[in-house]
């Protein structure tokens with residue numbers, strides 16, 4: 559099925575939003591008809607982003623739901639936590655398809671959401687309506703959906719690294735340890751005490767230890783595929799680079815399997831899913847090998863001495879971790895090939 563669709567992007571002056579503009583500009587089935595800003599409405603886009611000199615839209619629109627519903631068929635929300643809670647229900651009621659890149663609708667339990675995000679979740683009717691769009695795992699839920707909740711960056715890279723082996727029941731699901739590192743663009747474009755140059759340059763630190771809001775999101779996915787409660791230890795770190803997340807995952811196998819058999823399990827699970835690439839024996843992915851692309855690359859090492867399996871998974875946080883997966887979900891929603899408009903080769907070096 560091929561069909562054109564008009565798209566609006568809210569939060570377009572931020573990193574997720576501008577990455578959506580980059581992806582959608584070359585998408586053959588999409589026309590960007592509204593670019594929305596709460597702080598710069600009425601100004602040209604090039605004022606926020608001088609690298610976007612071509613006229614995509616005349617001026618940035620305000621957050622005006624009837625106007626957006628008039629101009630677009632689908633709206634992408636690349637807004638800070640809490641904003642989608644307010645505006646997504648109105649947009650859905652106005653008949654728009656909504657793809658929310660924020661964390662507002664990812665967790666199905668209101669109590670868990672409040673505990674980890676420290677704010678009240680949206681109306682349960684809308685949370686129920688939101689389809690969690692981890693494309694390679696739950697992509698079958700997406701076609702025909704009106705409302706997609708796009709996974710977080712750490713949850714995407716970590717869940718894709720764990721789902722096949724958790725689903726197979728080959729590991730102890732009570733002793734998973736995830737050691738994840740992100741580039742600074744993961745924190746968005748806004749200035750913050752821990753993200754400005756002199757704090758980040760020549761520095762490396764853990765943050766939100768045992769308190770990261772993505773912990774319950776990953777556990778929700780793993781519990782869903784395992785059919786039982788899964789918990790894990792999850793530590794995030796900030797790395798002095800712009801893009802990329804690398805997740806190092808340690809698990810304890812409970813069945814005797816060789817590294818080759820584990821690799822084959824992953825190959826079979828991701829067969830026909832072009833954005834997950836499994837590395838050969840002894841090869842471990844680096845963030846630059848997916849930079850600017852929608853790929854998630856995964857490598858393995860089974861340590862015969864300790865019996866532990868190390869899984870290394872990488873993505874570009876702004877692409878597979880945000881805008882790219884959002885476009886992948888649009889493709890699945892619309893019944894288009896999931897790679898449409900997303901065949902970016904990583905920029906290297």
Ligand SMILES: NC(=O)C1=CN([C@@H]2O[C@H](COP(=O)(O)OP(=O)(O)OC[C@H]3O[C@@H](n4cnc5c(N)ncnc54)[C@H](OP(=O)(O)O)[C@@H]3O)[C@@H](O)[C@H]2O)C=CC1
Pocket residue numbers: 568569570571572573574575594595596597598621635636637638639641659660661709710711743744745746747748875876879880
């Ligand atoms: N950065 C990343 O790697 C990832 C980010 N995400 C999530 O995506 C969302 C966007 O992140 P990111 O692009 O990094 O953040 P940024 O801070 O870079 O951008 C957010 C944008 O939201 C807009 N905004 C702020 N308040 C409002 C409001 N009340 N109504 C409408 N728009 C508003 C701002 O634009 P303006 O002032 O022009 O309105 C701002 O530019 C967040 O929820 C984030 O958690 C998810 C996965 C990865």
Ligand SMILES: CC(=O)N[C@@H](CCC(=O)OP(=O)(O)O)C(=O)O
Pocket residue numbers: 659660661709710711712740741742743744745746771772794796
């Ligand atoms: C480096 C950095 O600070 N990253 C952010 C990722 C936030 C994000 O992507 O937010 P969602 O919860 O909407 O997915 C963090 O760790 O909170």
